[in-house]
Amino acid sequence: MWGIRVNKSHYFLMSVLGFLLVLVLYFPATASAAATYTITDDATGGDCTAIGIWDPLPKACTLTSDLSVVGDGIQIASDGVTLNGNGHTLTGSGSGLTYGVIMDFRSNVNVVNLTASGFSLGFKINTASNNTISGNTVLNSGTAYLLDSADNNDISNNTADACSAGFVAFSPGVKLQNSNNNTVTGNSVSNCGAGIMLYNSGGNVLTGNVMTGNDKNFNVSGTLDADFINDIDTSNLVDGKPVYYLVNKTNQVIDASTNAGVLFCINCDQVSVSGLAITNNLVGIYLRHTTNSRVFNNTVTGCGEGITMDLSSGNVLSGNQSNNNYWAGFALRGSDNNKLVGNTAYSNGQAQFGFGIDLSSSSGNEIYNNGFNNISQANNVGGSGNSFNLLSPIGGNHWADYDEPSEGCLDANNDGFCDAPYIFPGGQDNLPWIIQGGWCDSIALSLDVAGIYWGSLADYDAGLLSVDFNVDSFFDVYTVQAVGSLNTNGVTVATPLPVSLGDMGPGDTVLLTLQYSVPAGTSIFKTTTFFTLRDLCGNLDEYPGAYPSV
Incomplete structure (x- = not known):
């Protein structure tokens, strides 16, 4: 009896070919x-x-x-x-x-x-x-x-x-x-x-x-x-934050309201940069060919370099925190006659590389009242005349690896300074502070209120009356603001308050002018004006002044 014989290997081969055909037909x-x-x-x-x-x-x-x-x-x-x-x-x-x-x-x-x-x-x-x-x-x-x-x-x-x-x-x-x-x-x-x-x-x-x-x-x-x-x-x-890249700008204000995620100033003059929180850029704040500008109260972390100045002069960096950056907290290259006061540089540098502050080919800079706590604290190569301290009681900086007797810091006269300088590659701090922020106890200021004219319409026509205040700072860096006024008889302040005069350093004097609007029909008036001065350590000094009419 004849039947049908099935070759199993042939059957298997046909099954595989059929499966491959399905793959070709149904898959790209x-x-x-x-x-x-x-x-x-x-x-x-x-x-x-x-x-x-x-x-x-x-x-x-x-x-x-x-x-x-x-x-x-x-x-x-x-x-x-x-x-x-x-x-x-x-x-x-x-x-x-x-x-x-x-x-x-x-x-x-x-x-x-x-x-x-x-x-x-x-x-x-x-x-x-x-x-x-x-x-x-x-x-x-x-x-x-x-x-x-x-x-x-x-x-x-x-x-x-x-x-x-x-x-x-x-x-x-x-x-x-x-x-x-x-x-x-x-x-x-x-x-x-x-x-x-x-x-x-x-x-x-x-x-x-x-x-x-x-x-x-x-x-x-x-x-x-x-x-x-x-x-x-x-x-x-x-x-999620905007890039601010300024070229050839003058009199610009970049503050917390801009929410800037990184800032570059190229060929700028008189720029104010404050209140920024910047992370994860190769450089957080970068100034090149920038002059007469102020960078204060910013926080820069997780960058390659925190705050960098290239070929820039006459700038003030104060109250900034530049921490946990890969290479340097602060870097100055070919930058002269700048001032760094009241900043912190912590945990910058990786392994043996990097510094709290790195200066190369930079001269005439003043670096004092800052706090440094890094793998390598400072490097000063190729420049001249950089000062890391002023005279007492202002002194120099706090160096976390030089503030105990075991590290060589002795204070035999109890003046708050190490008796011997702190020495680093290319420079030294002759009055290193033992305590971070020790300089906060040495603050002094002078608020000279002079040349003020109050009176009646017999002396002035109705309109704007200018009032001048001389403010000078003896030691530290201050941000000066007129924060309020008490007005009577319809006299109002024409200049919006607060009025910021920016940071002031030792010996700086600033003339503050407020303009008051005196309406017609006003006879005799008096006002009370308050000043607030806050230093980099957070201390608050107020000057109230009340002046009767003449």
């Missing part, structure tokens, strides 16, 4: 290659027809599948072509020195709507110009978008996330290096070693970029003055 294809795909302007677009559709008229290659590669991903080898990722992903091996998209020496190239993942560098744009990178995403890679010696490019509406994943720890989302006149707008960089970094790059425009959760969000650095002349507005955000 993913191409893979060990070699780099190349896009060129020829009949097939180079390798384009192997990975997508080539349209020769606009010279556009549109991907039709995800791609996996072992080495580099896609190299653009002709000018004027377009690579449209069409929402697909280009995946690298996740190890080694590999590039997702290479655009070296190219111009007028467009790359859009592509995701690159697992490369040490997502987009490599070297010696290239007039290209557009838009709507792309780089994930789980090293540096996402690198422009090196690349000018006049448009980097817009791209995303970088999880840079540094398995690669160099400090990989940025967007890095411009020796690259000028580029537009970087609407990009999002998150969870990377760094956000957006400009190095030796000027004339660039940055708007609407969002940097969140990066180890260091933002920085501009360079060697030439032109490297710092960029157009960077407050629509750029670091951890």
